[in-house]
Amino acid sequence: xxxxxxxKKKDSAEGTQHPEVPVTHVVEVKWDNWSPAGPNDVRSPCPxxxxxxxxxxxxxxxxxxxxAMAVEALTKSxxxxxKIANVFAASGIIANPNHDAHSFDLNHVxxxxxxxxxxxxxxxxxxxxxxxxxxxxxxxxxxxxxREAHPGKSDDEIMTDWGTAAHARWARITASKEEHExxxxxxxxxxxxxxxxxxxxxxxLNLLGKDGVAPLQWVKIFFEQERIPYAEGWRPPTKxxxxxxxxxxxxxxxxxxxxxxEAKLVGIGTLVGLKxxxxxxxxxxxxxxxxxx
Ligand code: HEM
Numbered sequence: 001x002x003x004x005x006x007x008k009k010k011d012s013a014e015g016t017q018h019p020e021v022p023v024t025h026v027v028e029v030k031w032d033n034w035s036p037a038g039p040n041d042v043r044s045p046c047p048x049x050x051x052x053x054x055x056x057x058x059x060x061x062x063x064x065x066x067x068a069m070a071v072e073a074l075t076k077s078x079x080x081x082x083k084i085a086n087v088f089a090a091s092g093i094i095a096n097p098n099h100d101a102h103s104f105d106l107n108h109v110x111x112x113x114x115x116x117x118x119x120x121x122x123x124x125x126x127x128x129x130x131x132x133x134x135x136x137x138x139x140x141x142x143x144x145x146x147r148e149a150h151p152g153k154s155d156d157e158i159m160t161d162w163g164t165a166a167h168a169r170w171a172r173i174t175a176s177k178e179e180h181e182x183x184x185x186x187x188x189x190x191x192x193x194x195x196x197x198x199x200x201x202x203x204x205l206n207l208l209g210k211d212g213v214a215p216l217q218w219v220k221i222f223f224e225q226e227r228i229p230y231a232e233g234w235r236p237p238t239k240x241x242x243x244x245x246x247x248x249x250x251x252x253x254x255x256x257x258x259x260x261x262e263a264k265l266v267g268i269g270t271l272v273g274l275k276x277x278x279x280x281x282x283x284x285x286x287x288x289x290x291x292x293x
Pocket of ligand 1 (some may be wrong): 048074109120123198
């Protein structure tokens with residue numbers, strides 16, 4: 001999806017071989033090997049790749065990540081389809097401002113309106129500060145939607161589901177829009193951002209749950225600590241591919257009321273159009289393995 005949306009990385013000298021960045025990091029999945037980022041480590045707006053760095057599955061420094069390293073880390077740790085892992089890893093390399101580089105640092109992907117966009121679940125918007133740092137105020141809006149859907153339950157008792165996740169997403173998008181309007185800032189949210197945003201929620205609940213159902217506590221650990229809740233009982237999905245991501249999109253758009261609003265917002269007009277755009281672009285994963293990167 002990312003390479004479809006943003007184009008291939010331009011090789012500055014087409015046809016010439018670039019020496020690969022020496023691989024000094026061995027991808028090893030040991031979930032108990034976790035520590036937060038230190039002062040010289042870099043991180044991204046993505047809780048998943050930050051977690052992998054915190055677990056030392058990606059380099060803890062967050063630096064010098066080759067495509068092969070990212071693919072190996074994503075497939076070994078999350079059991080994600082290699083085709084998807086390849087596209088994600090390529091999107092990281094493309095984000096490196098040095099277009100000759102064959103690796104990236106996690107902070108390179110904090111590039112506004114590339115993958116990073118307004119209305120994130122756990123980050124503030126670029127116009128108001130830092131897209132990398134976890135933002136409790138933003139994430140509290142997500143938690144509020146889950147808590148209101150489960151009156152009388154404590155966070156320990158709440159399980160996620162696709163419908164509530166769709167409402168939580170929408171709460172962040174509308175809050176982001178209102179804040180930009182109030183402060184008279186330009187708000188960019190079109191079909192590309194909608195695809196990213198649906199994609200991220202689908203990724204999150206496919207990673208942490210089964211058919212969108214995960215303990216809310218695991219979601220909190222993932223976003224707030226950037227840790228995979230292995231100690232709490234999480235295990236990698238047995239299957240994590242494009243069909244699973246598409247299932248998440250379809251479930252979130254079920255009922256249609258939020259989709260209709262969003263279709264208008266992104267200028268695509270109808271729910272049918274929005275669904276076609278999200279599912280159509282999503283499906284391009286299947287046809288675009290590493291050859292597109
Ligand atoms: C090399 C691989 C990846 C790269 C380069 C990457 C990059 C990004 C970026 C730049 C964002 C910020 C979007 C925003 O503004 O909200 C993001 C968000 C996100 N990513 Fe990733 N990502 C990768 C892999 C993954 C994987 C494998 C998962 C889950 C299985 C994932 C889950 C998420 C989630 C849930 C968010 C939303 C964060 C939020 O809204 O606060 N990412 N990713």
